[in-house]
Amino acid sequence: MxxxxxxxxxxxxxxxxxxxxxxxxxxxxxxxxxxxxxxxNSIKRVIEVPVRGQIYDRNGKLIVYNTPVYDLYVTPRQVKIPDTLAFCRLMGITTNEFDSLMNLAKAYSSVKPSLFMRQLSKEDFARIQDALVDYRGFEPATSSMRTYPARTLANALGYVSEITKKQLDNQETMYYRQGDYIGHNGLEEQYEEQLRGKRGVRYIMQNVRGVFKGSWKDGEYDTLSVPGQNLYTGIDIEVQQYADSLMQNKVGSVVAIEPSTGQILVSVSAPTYDPNILSSRYFSKNYIKLIRNPYKPLINRPVMASYRPGSTFKLIQALVAQQQGTLFPNTVYSHAGAPVKCHGHPGSVNLYGAVQYSCNPYFYHVFRRLMYNNSETNTFKASAAGLEYWHDMVQKFGIGERLGVDLPSELKGKLPDVEYYDKVYGTRRWKFSTVYSLSIGEGELLISPLKMANVAAIIANRGYYYPPHYIKGFNKPGQGVPEQYRERQETGINPKYFEPVIVGMRAAVTNGTVMRMANLPDVELCGKTGTSQNKKGEDHSIFIGFAPAHNPKIAIAVFVENAGWGGVAAASVAALVTERYLKRRTDAKELEKFITEKNYMPAVVTSPPKPVVPPKKKDTTRKDSTRKPMLAKMAMVTPQGSAGN
Known part of the structure; x- marks a missing residue:
């Protein structure tokens, strides 16, 4: 056993x-x-970075492409430089910059290669290529640099730069390495995964001196990189550049949408900058300059700026009130009993005339009836119920929430509700007299230019919209568009209620609040002007509209800060952009000259210099002396600062 x-x-x-x-x-x-x-020691793993996808406009014109460049990597332990000063002269850097770059490389790893100098042009690399043989530890690698031939659309496109430490640490899947490029802001960030492609890996043999000896196992373990997808946008680059030229010497925004699809045709944020300056090895210096620019060109105003919509908001009031049944096209209101003043049009008007002349008292009465649901009783209960109905209906126009545009920086804006006023004034401590400024688009309302362009698209479509978006397709138009941009969004307003509003909008352009010169033949622009109050300077000029009146092709919103009356600056820009899009040319040369010569840039107010207080002198007087030193009196006098804009 x-x-x-x-x-x-x-x-x-x-x-x-x-x-x-x-x-x-x-x-x-x-x-x-x-x-x-x-x-x-003998086999090297080489990452193959794929070619980043290019970006095109709606007509197939190239907006962004890749230019071949060279990056220079350094392995600190292998570095051997006979003459540091000569090396710095060759590279065009100072010895301090050299020390800083080497310290960063050593901090990362003394035995692994890390980025030393990026984006050397073909000419720069050709100049140093032969000399690099004398400097061990430095190795070039081919790369690419984003190039923007149209020199426009900087805020919407974003930029490509080195990944940050925070982004490296927050990766859900380990894809990026230190020194890799990644899209920041705009479409470059929004569609990073599609544009970047898929990297590959090659295994190569080398001797102890790093000399290439061929592929390992004939490439058996290699994986090919997959190029990024090309992005087609709805942007019309020709009209985009023209709108840019009209917004020179102005602060504001132009947004145009194709109503039938929701595709964004024009997206101007003024002042802007040449996107090429953030696509070079001088990125840091240029970025700091943009940050310090007092006009804040890095803000993408179409989706990030918030304004009171002013009289353009009256269009929504008219539609909501008609749907509620408290307003009819033939309803007439006088100026009597309204705390808001009008612009001087003759007599009482109906709905058509109220839109045509932008009558403030008319829409005060409209909003009052809407809030009380035709009741004359001025009670909190009526105000709260009416405001709740109004809020829910206005929200269906995309106000007070994100529209879902394909940019990472869209802000919600503000649409006040019962809860908001209860919090500000106390429960049941407010009534209609507290909120009537909403009737003319003032008060607590805050809306972005994109949202107002979308409102114009809703009116053009007679009651619905597709969420505004830049994408038209990947690799070809219509392919890979997210489903959310194909879903029709209803406002709940009966289409018949849009007709009297549209008739009034057309009359506003032909014989209303829009300056005569902006009424262009063969354009049939329907619009609404607005003048948004601005406590820090001149009021903001606003215009929204669409054209033509039937079967509209373009909806547009223009905001020009500090430009005053909406029927002048904003309406002029909108008319010219609309004409260029519909006719592919500009016939209104006089209007074009008028608006391009205008300069609405606000003066930059700098902080006053701090007063220079002289040092205190030692008091040599007797303690019982009543004489005060003259310097002490001078030190108490400070210059007054100038008032801000």
Whole structure:
């Protein structure tokens, strides 16, 4: 019995040993993966960075492409520089910059290559290529740089730059390495995953001096990189550049939308900048200059700026009130009993005339009836119920929430509700007299230019919209567009209620609040002007509209800060952009000259210099002296600062 047990134990040990020997044979003879890992001294793993996808406009014109450049990597432990000063002269850097770059490389790793200098042009690389042989530890790698031939759309496109430490640490899947490029802001960030492609890996053999000796195993373990997808946008680059030219010397925004699809045709944020300056190795210096610019060109005003919509908001009031049943096209209101003043049009008007002349008292009465649902009783209960209905209806126009545009920086804006006023004034401590400024688009309302362009698209469509978006497709138009941009959004307003509003909008352009010169032939622009109050300077000029009146092709919103009356600056820009899009040319040369010569840039107010207080002198007078030193009196006098805009 014991003899049999001994053989069983010996058999088990022999079986285990056989398993280990078999596994060892497989790993050392048959499987090359561990051999690959253990041969780091002779086999190098090279990451193949894919070509980033290009960006096109709606007509196939190139907006963004890649220019081949070279990056220079350094491995600190291998570095051998006979003459540091000569090396710095060759690279065009100072010795301090050299020390800083080397310290960063050593901090990352002394044995791994890290980025030393990026984006050397073909000419710069050709100049230093032969000399690099004398400097061990430096190795070039081909790369690419984003190039923007149209020099426009900077805020919407975003930029590509080195990944930040925070982004590296927050990766859900480990894809990026230190020194990799990644899209920041705009479409470059929004569609990063599609534009970047998929990187590949090559294994190459090299000798101890790093000289290339061919592919490992004839590329058996290599994986090919997959180029990024090309992005087609709805932008019309010709009209975009023209709108840019009209907004020179102005602060504001122009947003145009194709009503039938929701595609964004024009997206101007003024003042803007040449996107190429953030696509070079001088990125940091240029970025700091943009940050310090007092006009804040890095703000993407179409989706990030918030304004009171002014009289343009009256269009929504008219539609909501008609749907509620408290307003009809033939409803007439006089100026009597309204705390808001009008612009001087003759007599009482109906709905058509109220839109045409932008009558403040008319829409005060409209909003009052809406809030009380035709009741004359001025109670909190009526105000709260009316405001709740109004809020819910206005929200369906995309106000007070994100529209879902394909940019990472869209802000919600503000649409006040019952809860808001209860919090500000106390529960049941407010009534209609507290909120009537909403009737003319003032008060607590805050709306972005994109949202007002979308309102124009809703009216053009007679009651619905598609969420505004830049994308038209990946690799070809219509392919890969997210489903959310194909879903029709209803406002709940009966289409018949849009007709009297549109008639009034057309009359506003032909014989209303829009300056005569902006009524262009063969354009049939329907619009509404607005003048948004601005406590820090001149009022903001606003215009929203669409054209033509039937089967509209373009909806537009223009905001020009500090430009005053909406029927002048904003309406002029909108008319010219609309004409260029519909006719592909500009016939209104006089209007074009008028608006391009206008300069509405507000003066930059700098902080007053701090007063220079002279140092206190030692008091050598007797303690019982009543004489005060003259310097002490001077130190108490400070210059007054100038008032802000």
């Amino acid at each position: 014991f003899e049999n047990r001994k053989y069983i134990i010996i058999g088990v040990f022999c079986l285990v040993g056989l398993v280990y020997l078999t596994r060892l044979f497989y790993l050392q003879i048959l499987d090359d993966s561990y051999s690959l890992e253990s041969s780091s």
